[in-house]
Amino acid sequence: MLSLLDLCARIDSGRLTPEGAVGLVREAIAAREPEIGALVCVDPAPAIPTTGPLAGIAVGIKDIIDTADLPTAMGSPIYAGWRPRADAPVVARLKSLGAVPLAKTTTTPFAFLDPTATRNPHHPGHTPGGSSAGSAAAVAAGMLPLALGTQTGGSIIRPAAFCGVVGVKPSFRLLPTVGVKCYSWALDTLGLFAASVPDAAHALALLADRPAIAAHADAGALRIGIVRQDFCAAPDPEAEAALARAARAAERAGARVRDYALPARFGEAFAAHAAIQDYEVRQSLAWEYATHRDALPPRLRAALDAAQGIETAAYDAARRTAHHARRGLKEVFSEDGLDAILTYAAPGAAPAGLDQTGDSRFNRLWTLMGVPCVTLPVDRTSAGLPVGVQVITRFGDDGRALAAAGLIERALRD
């Protein structure tokens, strides 16, 4: 994979020019893209700033994020060739940092569950996950050092884990979702993919203009709770093994690790995710549903059909459940003495077949809670498919989530 920090260091020292760095990326794309299919389009002649902390860093932009210089098709023929007027703020921010939004990456249509044609770089017969399929796959294939994605259920953490890259779903609204096609305004969260935890932390700190995110200093040993999310079906043995391996690595690195059973209310909050997501997408995609229903892919169309029947009162009740669970989660961290939660990133390795994107059940609660989530690769299956774990901290504590993930990443390497 292409390390963002490594590229930055080579550019800073003059061993590589920003243009040269973009050239390396173009070579990688030429070599891997035909087999992976992670990109929707590539800018043939982008502006390449020569200054800025991310000068020369080519970035993949999930194709539901508005770009003024490249089409934004939402993974759907309804938006084929669509050209937004403006860059989304996160794209403008990347440019202001010197980065080059070089390519749009594949997304499932409107970031729901209907799959893309993108292949998992570790096995062409397996899904890369979704909805941020192209961003995860492009970083995993070494085509891009950084890519943006979004998560409403499990659309960053799941594909990152399936592709063996680091994925970060930051605190809700740490990065603005302005200019990002909305699915659910209470859930949609903008995040990123990179080759390592320090790469991801560096990018997020710059994007969010909060240097502390990449320079988190922890006082004393981290107190980590192993959470098994037993309000939903158990994972595959490979996910359980990865969790145990990550826990041992954290202990070796000095963390105090213990099992932690989430109070029952979090099971209720987990169940509330669906009502919120479905009620909001009924509104967010109301125009598409009313005018282009036949052009919607089958899973999304069925979800929208079903969503028409949700009562507003059920949505309001789900919002209240989520609100109380968010407060409860603060208590879990403060009163129960946890700095971080370590849990499954996905039910296992990427499933076989390109007809689905895998299961987001271990991600949905955390998206609803708005808390930072970081996944990092831990293991490989016998077929060579990566298996990750997920580190979670309290709302706003993105730096600590990355610090904890970095600690585990280093310990796994030792």
Place this chain on the structure above:
Amino acid sequence: MLSLLDLCARIDSGRLTPEGAVGLVREAIAAREPEIGALVCVDPAPAIPTTGPLAGIAVGIKDIIDTADLPTAMGSPIYAGWRPRADAPVVARLKSLGAVPLAKTTTTPFAFLDPTATRNPHHPGHTPGGSSAGSAAAVAAGMLPLALGTQTGGSIIRPAAFCGVVGVKPSFRLLPTVGVKCYSWALDTLGLFAASVPDAAHALALLADRPAIAAHADAGALRIGIVRQDFCAAPDPEAEAALARAARAAERAGARVRDYALPARFGEAFAAHAAIQDYEVRQSLAWEYATHRDALPPRLRAALDAAQGIETAAYDAARRTAHHARRGLKEVFSEDGLDAILTYAAPGAAPAGLDQTGDSRFNRLWTLMGVPCVTLPVDRTSAGLPVGVQVITRFGDDGRALAAAGLIERALRD
């Protein structure tokens, strides 16, 4: 003015067809628009549904709200002729209710403070207020029975008060801001203008799919606190007189009215509004600022110039201040025994001149708090300009805010 409920009743009873209702609106537009200038464009041949609770109701759409069938120019030459792909969800919702999004209404550029050319229907030399200038003026001039606006500081309540119509800024995110050009994602709130409180309540209940908003039954006498917002400069005598008059009307209608001094922390929250708004618009309009700075109007350009210097830490501190004040405001209502707050809608009547849009200082705290605000006309100055008051309730209590405003509206008429 055109009453929405009156039109609906005439259509329901068969005395008027939906097409006939739209025809009445077209006649009114032909008569008043040349002198007012409230509309950006009018759909020459819109679909006119024959069924639905708002069949035949023509609606004005503030020109920062996406419409698939009409251009959306954001009040700026940067977006001249711009055609979004999709309707904003609120526009799709209007259509699904049978309403006809007939016209786009003038907005100050990007909904900031640079004025439009729209005139106050009560005096052509006075501003209609802003930023939702055209929506307020079109309803006031009897051109439309309903219009949509947005408020980030005081962009619904202020123009409604200046134009002598009812304006509603609902609870934050009661109506989705998806497809609405973002200024500040923590503040932007979608709302509406109508000729009377029952008209506004009927429309909001339908738009939000919450019938209780228009059918609020209050147990016992309303406890109303008169709040003078003395953390900012005192209003003109006409605003003070309107507040006193509205308070007396509420008492006549059976409410228990008393003066209430907001705790000091709300002054701090009032001050926090600017940092949040300015920090967020720096991101929201980053593309426009980076690529079209010279095409931005002077007040917005100056605001964006200044906003470049805001520290992220100052923004984070302002967000914390606002968060604590929101919790504090819940206590004001529950522990201090208030059902509603009655306060100034604006510092006075619409100022003379079309070179400014008036002052939002009595609106900004409440936008930041996310609570429902309703303004209704109370008085007229000797020059014939309306003066309003503002009713505020706790978050989510939109029905009670409209019920309290309706009670005052009726008592003023008696």
